[in-house]
Amino acid sequence: MKKTVLSLFTALALSATFLSAQGRGGGQRGGGGTRGGGQGQGPAVDQGQQQGKMGTSSGKGTMQRDRIRATDQQRDQLRTCDQTCDRIRTRARDMAKSARGSNFNAEQARQQRDQLREQLQTMQQQQEQLINGFSADQKEALQNRTRSMDQIRERVNNQLQQMDGELNQAEPNGKLIRERAREIEKSMKEWQKQYRKMQGEMGV
Numbered sequence: 001m002k003k004t005v006l007s008l009f010t011a012l013a014l015s016a017t018f019l020s021a022q023g024r025g026g027g028q029r030g031g032g033g034t035r036g037g038g039q040g041q042g043p044a045v046d047q048g049q050q051q052g053k054m055g056t057s058s059g060k061g062t063m064q065r066d067r068i069r070a071t072d073q074q075r076d077q078l079r080t081c082d083q084t085c086d087r088i089r090t091r092a093r094d095m096a097k098s099a100r101g102s103n104f105n106a107e108q109a110r111q112q113r114d115q116l117r118e119q120l121q122t123m124q125q126q127q128e129q130l131i132n133g134f135s136a137d138q139k140e141a142l143q144n145r146t147r148s149m150d151q152i153r154e155r156v157n158n159q160l161q162q163m164d165g166e167l168n169q170a171e172p173n174g175k176l177i178r179e180r181a182r183e184i185e186k187s188m189k190e191w192q193k194q195y196r197k198m199q200g201e202m203g204v
Contacts (some may be wrong), residue, residue: 104174
């Protein structure tokens with residue numbers, strides 16, 4: 001009888017130990033799952049933050065464009081400046097061609113030079129009217145663009161003065177006139193690029 005009772009107590013003790021061990025193991029596995037879930041949330045949160053920053057940046061860019069968007073009058077003025085610039089560029093290219101070799105004619109070159117200067121003055125007046133009509137926001141946002149245009153304008157005026165010096169000679173050098181005309185054409189191409197960029201910035 002005593003042996004039977006002792007065997008029963010021993011069996012119960014072993015069962016209790018086994019069940020306790022299983023409970024601890026399951027708890028640890030459950031905890032691991034929780035930690036895994038916590039780690040899994042990290043990338044999702046980071047991605048959401050990045051998307052939020054991109055959305056904020058895009059929103060700021062849209063607001064900037066809206067602040068400096070061109071009026072209907074400014075659209076017309078920008079297109080007019082662009083077209084005049086293109087005509088000056090074409091005339092300078094034609095002048096360079098006509099100054100090639102034996103085709104050079106000093107009197108014709110002087111007339112072409114005068115036409116270049118007249119068109120350039122017209123374009124500068126058009127640009128001045130455009131910029132004078134800018135709002136405070138437009139002036140601030142486009143100041144680098146207008147500064148680049150001013151630098152190109154000074155360069156073209158210097159190139160015209162050099163051309164004047166050669167054409168004032170009794171026998172102008174056609175080769176030098178051609179070089180000056182090609183320099184002006186190149187500068188006008190750069191000027192036109194500035195107008196095109198400004199149109200993009202102002203939503204034209």
